[in-house]
Amino acid sequence: MTDRGLTGLPSLPDTPFLPTEKNLGLYPVVDTLEWLERLLNAGVTTIQLRIKDKQESDVEAIIRQAIELGKRFNARLFINDYWRLAVKHGAYGIHLGQEDLLTSDLKAIHQAGLRLGVSTHDDQELARAVAIRPSYIALGHIFPTQTKDMPSAPQGLQELKRHVASIPDYPTVAIGGISIDKVDAVLDCGVGSIAVVSAITQAPDWQQATAQLLSMIEHRER
Numbered sequence: 001m002t003d004r005g006l007t008g009l010p011s012l013p014d015t016p017f018l019p020t021e022k023n024l025g026l027y028p029v030v031d032t033l034e035w036l037e038r039l040l041n042a043g044v045t046t047i048q049l050r051i052k053d054k055q056e057s058d059v060e061a062i063i064r065q066a067i068e069l070g071k072r073f074n075a076r077l078f079i080n081d082y083w084r085l086a087v088k089h090g091a092y093g094i095h096l097g098q099e100d101l102l103t104s105d106l107k108a109i110h111q112a113g114l115r116l117g118v119s120t121h122d123d124q125e126l127a128r129a130v131a132i133r134p135s136y137i138a139l140g141h142i143f144p145t146q147t148k149d150m151p152s153a154p155q156g157l158q159e160l161k162r163h164v165a166s167i168p169d170y171p172t173v174a175i176g177g178i179s180i181d182k183v184d185a186v187l188d189c190g191v192g193s194i195a196v197v198s199a200i201t202q203a204p205d206w207q208q209a210t211a212q213l214l215s216m217i218e219h220r221e222r
């Protein structure tokens, strides 16, 4: 079967994307430099800048500064969607969803030495992600979320566990509706990382929430 047959993608790199840690720990997803700086200062080491639906020219300066900030803190900073800018400014990594994969140059991202995270929501998307051999695979959405309109139903914990077990060699990230009270149950499914937006950015006390999440996720024996 050709690459296009298996993945729907025109061209894949010949080797896997660069590896990253198996357990990426707490993985906040934020949309401003202010949040990035706050959370890096709070001890977060894996983080994503997710700005939606802007022109590249409107976000280039922010993405450049974000990448500099990530390097200053020696953090694993993934840039969501804007893969050209991430390559141009030498990001640690890029996060792409299934739709993004259709319009991205995976060979260029690979050639530039950036890590790649890929979103999945079901078995078919998981098979496509595995064929790309990315640095990590995200599994969502686990629970209902207010942060993003989702076309599919939440996969829930049983599916998460099954999906994680099917890709034992990959770093995995669970995302979607994960509040502090759900963290232990999500970790019990074997994931190496938990990505959150509202559990931090909508918390009454973000510093307390971040400290609690860090302690629950990073100190857990896996």
Ligand SMILES: Cc1ncc(COP(=O)(O)OP(=O)(O)O)c(N)n1
Pocket: 029, 048, 050, 052, 080, 081, 095, 096, 097, 098, 100, 117, 119, 138, 139, 140, 148, 173, 175, 195
């Ligand atoms: C860690 C992580 N997982 C999933 C996503 C969602 O990516 P995508 O499906 O491309 O949707 P947008 O975030 O671009 O709206 C993510 N960003 N991060």
Ligand SMILES: Cc1nc(C(=O)O)sc1CCOP(=O)(O)O
Pocket: 029, 119, 120, 139, 140, 141, 142, 144, 145, 146, 147, 148, 175, 176, 177, 178, 195, 196, 197, 198, 199
């Ligand atoms: C950006 C994103 N992607 C998802 C996916 O399932 O692919 S769920 C999601 C939003 C996560 O926000 P919160 O932690 O507030 O639910």
Ligand SMILES: [Mg+2]
Pocket: 080, 081, 095, 096, 097, 100
């Ligand atoms: Mg995307």
